[in-house]
Amino acid sequence: MDEIVQQEERSISEEELERYGLIQKKLETGSKDLETLIRDKMLKDEKVRVANIYGNNAIVQKDFFEGLDVSRKYFDISDHSCNITSSTAIISKLNEISALDYDIVALVRGGGDRQSMETFNDLSLSELFIKMKPVTVTAIGHTVDETLLDKLADKRFHLPHDYGAGLHTIAEKLSHERSNSRALLIDEVKKDVTKQFSEQVETLEKQLKKKNEEFTEAQKIYKEQVENHNKTFTDQLKIRNEEFQKLQLSSGKQLEDLQKNFQEQQKQRQAEMESYKKEIAVLHEKNVQSAINESTASLKINLETLKKENVRLNQEVQSSKTDHTKIIIAFLVALVIGFILAKFI
Numbered sequence: 487m488d489e490i491v492q493q494e495e496r497s498i499s500e501e502e503l504e505r506y507g508l509i510q511k512k513l514e515t516g517s518k519d520l521e522t523l524i525r526d527k528m529l530k531d532e533k534v535r536v537a538n539i540y541g542n543n544a545i546v547q548k549d550f551f552e553g554l555d556v557s558r559k560y561f562d563i564s565d566h567s568c569n570i571t572s573s574t575a576i577i578s579k580l581n582e583i584s585a586l587d588y589d590i591v592a593l594v595r596g597g598g599d600r601q602s603m604e605t606f607n608d609l610s611l612s613e614l615f616i617k618m619k620p621v622t623v624t625a626i627g628h629t630v631d632e633t634l635l636d637k638l639a640d641k642r643f644h645l646p647h648d649y650g651a652g653l654h655t656i657a658e659k660l661s662h663e664r665s666n667s668r669a670l671l672i673d674e675v676k677k678d679v680t681k682q683f684s685e686q687v688e689t690l691e692k693q694l695k696k697k698n699e700e701f702t703e704a705q706k707i708y709k710e711q712v713e714n715h716n717k718t719f720t721d722q723l724k725i726r727n728e729e730f731q732k733l734q735l736s737s738g739k740q741l742e743d744l745q746k747n748f749q750e751q752q753k754q755r756q757a758e759m760e761s762y763k764k765e766i767a768v769l770h771e772k773n774v775q776s777a778i779n780e781s782t783a784s785l786k787i788n789l790e791t792l793k794k795e796n797v798r799l800n801q802e803v804q805s806s807k808t809d810h811t812k813i814i815i816a817f818l819v820a821l822v823i824g825f826i827l828a829k830f831i
């Protein structure tokens with residue numbers, strides 16, 4: 487939050503410096519005198535070429551011409567329109583008008599809320615405005631606040647009617663002066679020029695003094711905010727360092743406890759592994775002995791079976807021998823009986 491505030495303070499300070507620079511530049515170059523311009527044109531019997539920039543759908547042209555009254559014959563007036571609440575649109579229109587060789591360029595508006603007046607504080611628009619070759623005029627209908635364009639304009643009027651009436655007053659004055667001697671005319675011109683220049687210089691000096699005071703106050707506030715922020719940041723940094731040190735100590739102790747527990751667990755696991763190895767060796771020995779016993783018992787059973795089978799085979803062999811003897815004896819008896827019968831028959 488403090489950084490955002492500081493950025494806003496810096497932004498405001500930079501904008502104020504740019505505005506101050508534009509006002510200083512205007513003071514150095516000086517203002518073009520509206521009355522002198524009109525006088526020169528009237529002495530040459532030339533019409534003053536005027537470009538009035540209005541807002542889209544504006545209705546204040548009537549007020550301007552009512553103020554101008556019968557002096558309209560001394561002016562060649564062209565109306566131009568744009569979105570007068572947009573600095574971009576006004577800049578585009580001014581660039582367009584710059585190439586048309588006007589004597590006066592005026593921004594004319596009937597009034598509006600304060601927020602819409604911010605357009606006439608735009609730095610890009612203001613910089614272009616003071617570079618215009620024609621005499622620049624503002625009549626933007628706001629009598630309370632003075633915008634940056636009002637300060638930079640060669641001539642400022644409050645209302646469109648005042649603007650027209652101002653031109654009428656100058657034209658009427660010069661028209662009467664033309665009937666006087668040339669010497670009186672020149673003397674009057676000098677007085678008017680000197681007076682206007684003195685008034686403008688005095689006004690600009692007051693504005694410059696006010697801006698310097700505002701700038702000094704802004705610097706003071708900014709310095710206090712920076713000091714407060716640095717103090718707050720230092721205190722916070724100190725607290726964070728203390729917390730970090732505590733965290734380091736706590737973490738070191740926890741790490742030491744973890745290493746100790748890990749070593750104990752390693753020893754316990756090693757002991758368990760040794761116990762498991764012994765148990766496995768015993769089980770292996772028992773399994774081998776059991777397998778040997780089972781194999782021995784199986785062999786004994788097979789041996790007993792073979793013995794029984796051997797006895798049975800011996801008995802069968804003995805039985806087979808007795809049967810063969812009987813058959814042979816029977817055969818011999820039959821042979822003898824047959825032989826005897828054969829003899830007697």
